[in-house]
Amino acid sequence: MCDDKLQSDPEYSTPFAPPNTGWPDRGELTLDDGYVTGVFRHRPPVDRGDLLPVLYLHGIQSHPGWFFASASQLAANGHEVFQVTRRGSGSNRSDRGHARSSGQILDDVRASVRFVLEQTGSRRLALVGVSWGGKLAAAWGVSSQDAEAIASLTLIAPGILPLVDVSPVTKLAIAACLLVRPRARFAIPLGESELFTNNEPMQEFIRGDELALHWATARFMYASRCLNRLVTRGPVGRLRMPVTLILSSDDRIINSEATARLITRLTDGRAEVISLSGAHTLEFQEDPGEFHQALLTACKK
Secondary structure (H helix, E strand, C coil), X not given: CCHHHHHCCHHHCCCCCCCCCCCCEEEEEECCCCCEEXXXXXXXXXXXCCCCCEEEECCCCCCHHHHHHHHHHHHHCCCCEEEECCCCCCCCCCCCCCCCCHHHHHHHHHHHHHHHHHHHCCCCEEEEEECHHHHHHHHHHHHCCCHHHEEEEEEECCCCCECCCCCHHHHHHHHHHHHXXXXXXEECCCCCHHHCCCCHHHHHHHHHCCCCCCEEEHXXXXXXXXXXXXXXXXXXXXXXXXXXEEEECCCCCECHHHXXXXXXXXXXXXXXXXXXXXXXXXXXXXXXXXXXXXXHHHHCC
């Protein structure tokens, strides 16, 4: 498939130029309940058997295309990178914005981990999660009996302790809908592109992104809150693998200071905490080089 066709394909919706490693391959993953979702696979130009594969989880509103640049940087430096599109998000139209429970979402991560290990023949991988995907990665690390498969955990501005949330009235409406109207839709409270980045061209991209998710069902909203509780109630030292927490200095979406305290407790003080200049989505900085370097270093642990 030629670059022009890829650039016109919404599945490859990204504000970035074609990466040095070429556009990622697109495949499919059948989750445990039969749901079929897309997988983007960034292959390194040279086989580096000493570097682990990377599973990269995207945010609640975003999709893999937002993070092609950092994924391709990892690939250019020898990692094979897999970006799995979360069920009901991105180009997935089936059950749009829906998940049955937090358990189902965590099972999807388990299926994704298994898929990466089977595809690469590796016994372990580096798990990366950004924003809501960072919360999901942390929840999987806290709860999973298979966490030994995770050689390192990198959390990029994880959405565990948000500054932006639905209103108390909306929370009551979600609770009321859980049993009688579980697929009732509610707006994701991230409608302003300025929350994500101070970079105007990237703000324009976010506003025009036809694959972005702007609402979710009552069941999904409740499942998301259950993931928050799972992480915040985790015991001291529960995250035993090497953990890197990358925060933004000008984040208007998450509480960075409280997040640093939480991850420090979950790792019993072993986490490396890095604060970089920029807004929530460091990928969208005019020069994301510092972020890319921090991510490369974290994934080599």
